[in-house]
Amino acid sequence: MTSRRALAIGWATWSGLLLLATTLFVQTRDSTDLAYAVLTMILIVLGGSIAGGRGLGFTLAVTSFVLIDYYFQQPYNRFSVNKPHDAVVLLAFLATAGVATDLLVRARQEADAARQRTDEVQTLARLGAATLRHASPDAALDELAGLVRETIGAAVCSILRCDDTGDVTLASRSAAGETTSLDPRLEMRAAAQAVERGVPVTLMAGQETAHDVTRFTDNDPPSLTTLVLALPLSANERAIGALVVRGDPMLTLDAARRRFLAALSYYATLGLERARLFAEAAHADALREANRAKDEILASVSHDLRTPLTTIKVLAQGAESRGEPSAPAIVEQADRLARMVRDLLELSRIRAGGSVVSPELNTAEDLVGAALRQAQGILDGRVVVPHVDLDSPVLVGTFDFVHTLRIIGNLIENALRYTPPGGVVDLRARRDGAELVFVVADRGAGVPQSEAARIFDVFYRPAGAVPDSGHAGLGLSIARTLAELQGGTLAYASRPGGGSEFTLRLPAADVGEPSVDELT
Amino acid sequence: MLHGVTAIRADTILVIDDEVQIRRAIVNALRPLSDRMLEASTGGEGIDLAATARPELIVLDLGLPDMEGAAVCREVRRWSSAPIVVLSARHAESEKVELLTAGADDYVTKPFSLVEFVARVQAHLRRSRTPTQSLSQPVVFDGLTIDLVRREVRREGPIRLTRIEWSLLQTLLTHAGRTLTHQQLFDAVWAKSFGNPQQYLRVHMTNLRRKIEREPASPRLIVTDPGVGYRFEAVEP
Numbered sequence: 149m150t151s152r153r154a155l156a157i158g159w160a161t162w163s164g165l166l167l168l169a170t171t172l173f174v175q176t177r178d179s180t181d182l183a184y185a186v187l188t189m190i191l192i193v194l195g196g197s198i199a200g201g202r203g204l205g206f207t208l209a210v211t212s213f214v215l216i217d218y219y220f221q222q223p224y225n226r227f228s229v230n231k232p233h234d235a236v237v238l239l240a241f242l243a244t245a246g247v248a249t250d251l252l253v254r255a256r257q258e259a260d261a262a263r264q265r266t267d268e269v270q271t272l273a274r275l276g277a278a279t280l281r282h283a284s285p286d287a288a289l290d291e292l293a294g295l296v297r298e299t300i301g302a303a304v305c306s307i308l309r310c311d312d313t314g315d316v317t318l319a320s321r322s323a324a325g326e327t328t329s330l331d332p333r334l335e336m337r338a339a340a341q342a343v344e345r346g347v348p349v350t351l352m353a354g355q356e357t358a359h360d361v362t363r364f365t366d367n368d369p370p371s372l373t374t375l376v377l378a379l380p381l382s383a384n385e386r387a388i389g390a391l392v393v394r395g396d397p398m399l400t401l402d403a404a405r406r407r408f409l410a411a412l413s414y415y416a417t418l419g420l421e422r423a424r425l426f427a428e429a430a431h432a433d434a435l436r437e438a439n440r441a442k443d444e445i446l447a448s449v450s451h452d453l454r455t456p457l458t459t460i461k462v463l464a465q466g467a468e469s470r471g472e473p474s475a476p477a478i479v480e481q482a483d484r485l486a487r488m489v490r491d492l493l494e495l496s497r498i499r500a501g502g503s504v505v506s507p508e509l510n511t512a513e514d515l516v517g518a519a520l521r522q523a524q525g526i527l528d529g530r531v532v533v534p535h536v537d538l539d540s541p542v543l544v545g546t547f548d549f550v551h552t553l554r555i556i557g558n559l560i561e562n563a564l565r566y567t568p569p570g571g572v573v574d575l576r577a578r579r580d581g582a583e584l585v586f587v588v589a590d591r592g593a594g595v596p597q598s599e600a601a602r603i604f605d606v607f608y609r610p611a612g613a614v615p616d617s618g619h620a621g622l623g624l625s626i627a628r629t630l631a632e633l634q635g636g637t638l639a640y641a642s643r644p645g646g647g648s649e650f651t652l653r654l655p656a657a658d659v660g661e662p663s664v665d666e667l668t
Numbered sequence: 669m670l671h672g673v674t675a676i677r678a679d680t681i682l683v684i685d686d687e688v689q690i691r692r693a694i695v696n697a698l699r700p701l702s703d704r705m706l707e708a709s710t711g712g713e714g715i716d717l718a719a720t721a722r723p724e725l726i727v728l729d730l731g732l733p734d735m736e737g738a739a740v741c742r743e744v745r746r747w748s749s750a751p752i753v754v755l756s757a758r759h760a761e762s763e764k765v766e767l768l769t770a771g772a773d774d775y776v777t778k779p780f781s782l783v784e785f786v787a788r789v790q791a792h793l794r795r796s797r798t799p800t801q802s803l804s805q806p807v808v809f810d811g812l813t814i815d816l817v818r819r820e821v822r823r824e825g826p827i828r829l830t831r832i833e834w835s836l837l838q839t840l841l842t843h844a845g846r847t848l849t850h851q852q853l854f855d856a857v858w859a860k861s862f863g864n865p866q867q868y869l870r871v872h873m874t875n876l877r878r879k880i881e882r883e884p885a886s887p888r889l890i891v892t893d894p895g896v897g898y899r900f901e902a903v904e905p
Binding site for chain 1: 687689690693694696697731757758759761778779780781782783868870871873874875877878883884885886887891892894895
């Protein structure tokens with residue numbers, strides 16, 4: 149409306165100016181050169197072309213030609229086009245109008261394109277800033293959806309993420325005020341199909357199947373009109389979701405807008421990826437925190453259980469030294485309780501995945517020596533006899549010394565339980581191919597064949613065992629778990645001639661002998 | 669009360685423990701060893717007492733309300749060489765290594781046996797009183813004669829050691845009774861020779877034991893502190 153009025157004003161103004169100039173020059177046409185009138189009219193044609201476009205320009209040009217011919221060329225007040233230079237004048241007027249309007253149109257188009265590009269760059273900059281500004285990636289996604297919707301002129305913009313199976317869920321949705329009631333299921337359907345096919349798709353109301361838009365960023369077709377348009381989003385060659393825009397009632401996008409939408413979709417991809425990484429980081433933080441809490445609890449439980457146990461034991465030992473007859477039993481029971489606490493803590497640490505295995509180069513003899521030393525306190529008149537061939541090169545393996553000592557310790561503890569005073573437990577170490585083998589053997593009652601498979605279960609007790617035999621049945625279970633944790637095996641076999649035989653196999657290692665020139 | 673209490677007595681022993689009953693029991697058990705027993709219930713109080721009373725030995729319980737045990741160790745170590753025996757309810761080897769590195773001399777895990785604890789305190793008192801120059805004379809342990817000056821080891825006949833084995837033995841002997849962590853042994857022995865990868869420490873130790881121990885599979889002179897290091901046990905001659 150306004151532009152039509154502006155156009156009418158332009159026509160009136162420039163036509164008026166032409167008439168005014170003609171009137172002025174007609175009065176002095178005898179005393180002034182014709183060139184002044186012509187140049188003035190060319191200026192008016194030029195001005196009219198700029199202000200009113202091609203139509204006004206050509207009208208003014210033709211009118212000017214007629215006026216000059218009629219008023220300023222002799223014979224005056226008569227129209228004659230047969231004068232030879234008439235054609236030149238007409239051509240000059242027409243050319244002026246034509247070139248001026250053409251230049252103007254082109255300049256306008258370029259200015260429009262530049263303005264649009266500036267808008268796009270500004271939008272992209274705002275999107276980039278929005279992606280980074282928000283502490284929460286979800287809020288950034290919301291702002292992103294809003295910006296895309298406004299920029300494209302859509303009624304709704306949704307960003308959806310998909311999982312590995314192709315199921316899509318809404319990550320963010322922005323709808324213009326009066327369109328919030330639109331059902332997002334249509335967008336989700338389009339998104340799912342775009343993700344599945346990997347190309348932009350359009351979907352109309354009432355349609356089940358979307359249409360592929362295979363040449364999305366081409367100029368062909370020049371304009372795309374649809375209800376819903378969905379662009380698949382992918383990162384690292386993996387589909388991660390879709391960007392969906394929806395019109396109300398329709399959305400029309402020319403080639404430039406489509407290209408711009410394609411550019412915007414990369415920001416949606418970045419936003420989704422950022423949200424995913426953010427969630428992953430939060431998850432990792434939570435895991436770390438849980439792990440730390442677990443360590444803290446284990447530490448405080450061991451402190452809280454062992455400190456009173458220490459008090460009990462220390463006080464009982466004091467009483468024992470004063471000849472209190474019941475004191476030795478208190479000391480013994482405190483020790484037993486301490487072992488159970490140790491086993492339970494060890495088991496919960498293993499179960500929680502908190503047992504760190506650090507395999508290093510270790511020797512079998514070192515381990516055997518440490519195991520014998522550790523067993524000293526529980527021998528009670530029984531003997532553990534080491535069998536290591538001291539004439540062969542040192543037996544070396546790659547294993548975690550502390551865990552392995554725990555395994556052997558538990559096996560010895562178990563063997564001693566079934567060994568009467570004066571009895572012997574054998575601890576053997578040897579090399580077998582690529583494995584280092586430790587065997588703990590006793591002459592106890594052994595395990596019936598029917599139960600052999602169960603002895604490594606937590607809380608297993610042999611059938612008919614004294615209920616109060618002083619252990620919770622955790623030792624063998626812990627031993628096997630620790631063996632497997634470091635890539636070894638622990639197996640039971642009945643011993644030829646009676647008794648039990650536990651065989652621990654761990655990876656062996658080879659080292660050279662120290663050279664002779666090292667001798668002092 | 670205690671078996672084989674010898675004439676060794678300390679002027680002053682400081683016990684830092686926030687559990688009153690354990691502290692009392694320890695003080696009672698150690699009283700035969702010292703004329704003056706001092707007690708502290710926090711790390712700060714302990715450090716103050718250690719600075720003013722200059723105890724000959726310090727018993728330090730971990731899990732004090734105000735300070736990390738390692739921090740107390742490091743602080744005291746800045747100006748005192750008194751042996752520090754640490755008590756801990758945790759059984760983590762990493763903690764043990766940290767404390768030994770921070771300057772603790774021994775690490776006893778709860779619940780401990782009082783008899784064994786007193787024996788260890790005694791051993792540390794004896795060691796801290798033994799002047800280093802006494803090693804200028806040959807020493808005899810469990811039938812093994814070691815002469816650090818002449819670099820000779822013999823049991824019945826002379827024993828030939830490699831350079832690394834000798835260096836290990838010398839380092840352990842000069843810190844007899846104290847656990848040296850794997851790292852401390854590396855630093856002491858391998859600083860002098862780069863010819864052999866450090867990871868072979870345990871292999872060298874096993875070879876050394878085969879040469880000097882009566883029963884190498886059940887060693888009595890060099891004992892293993894599992895996951896922590898090795899210790900030369902000052903077996904009575």
